[in-house]
Amino acid sequence: MKKILYVLILLLTFPSFVNASSVAENPAIAADSIVIFVPSKDQSLLITDQELIIEGSIAKVEKGVAPSLIIIPAHSFLMPLQTGIPERMYQTGIPERMYLRKLTDRDAYSPMQQYILSFKERMTSPPIISVSIVDEFGSEIFSAGIGQYFPTSTYYFNATISFPGAFVGTPFKGDVYFGVIPPENNRSFTWVTDGGVNSLKEGLIPIARDIGISQNSTFSLSSTLGQSIQYAFKNTESAGMYSIFALLVASGADPSVTRNWIGINMVPLVIVRNDAVIL
Structure with a gap:
């Protein structure tokens, strides 16, 4: 019970999408690709029952290759992904650093973690x-x-x-x-x-x-x-x-x-x- 509660707190605390299986990993090492991503569509807080495509553009590739497709797998916990005000929510046009893991069954990537960039970045x-x-x-x-x-x-x-x-x-x-x-x-x-x-x-x-x-x-x-x-x-x-x-x-x-x-x-x-x- 304590372990489940601890993971839930982490999910609610991280200012981004977090895959519970990757919480203990160093995302910079575990990620297959790291990109600066600019969302073009808002996504609200939800637990998806079907696969979602994350829409936007890649401004920079920091590791690996630029993915042609970024998806949120079904039944994943998704924090708000939006375009504008950076402090409490993600909004369209506000860039984020995405740590991505390549899917094994197709040419697509899924976020492990993501963080909104600071103003200076x-x-x-x-x-x-x-x-x-x-x-x-x-x-x-x-x-x-x-x-x-x-x-x-x-x-x-x-x-x-x-x-x-x-x-x-x-x-x-x-x-x-x-x-x-x-x-x-x-x-x-x-x-x-x-x-x-x-x-x-x-x-x-x-x-x-x-x-x-x-x-x-x-x-x-x-x-x-x-x-x-x-x-x-x-x-x-x-x-x-x-x-x-x-x-x-x-x-x-x-x-x-x-x-x-x-x-x-x-x-x-x-x-x-x-x-x-x-x-």
Whole structure:
């Protein structure tokens, strides 16, 4: 009874079709073929009483050969196979990695396991994210000074994102988070814009939402905002290494879940305390 319950829990937990006989196997080793598959038809949760043909296209072959036919055998447990929103259900146009086993009685394959691709995996090339920090003279910097006898200086921050790759499956948009992690590393702050004024808020808040992502396009934060992000470090702030980051997440997705990340880049900014008396 416990064994049956355990297998049932696995079937309900795996975000994909799972053949109970293959649960204990390493699918990458056991599979005869591994493909990136883009469904063209939704399939609902059911136990099939007859054989089903899985409809769609193969975007990439990672192991073996491209199957001409993929089927779900009769009396198999089938999780939702759909085309669109990736987190809780499979939808048309959303690519999945399928681990397939060749049938012995015909030229066809059947899924052992399948997993929806992360947002990053759905692009043929990852985005290129750059973060820049310049002083008031336009020189790029990686360190700055604070202290009783050190004048407060304003620094300018920007992020650019280039998209060299195309989409696999349905295109999507992105939210941009631009912020700083202080030396203590226990909190994060992101810049937000309110009425044209930029300020740092604790937590992850997007500064740009629903940006278009298309092959060979480039996003510039300063161009989008109409100005660069400005910040002046004060004598009350901690010295040490700050991490300035730009994070691109699928639109509306939870930024605390790394699977939702499309790309990220961080650059260091070392703040040095200078309290020496200048004679």
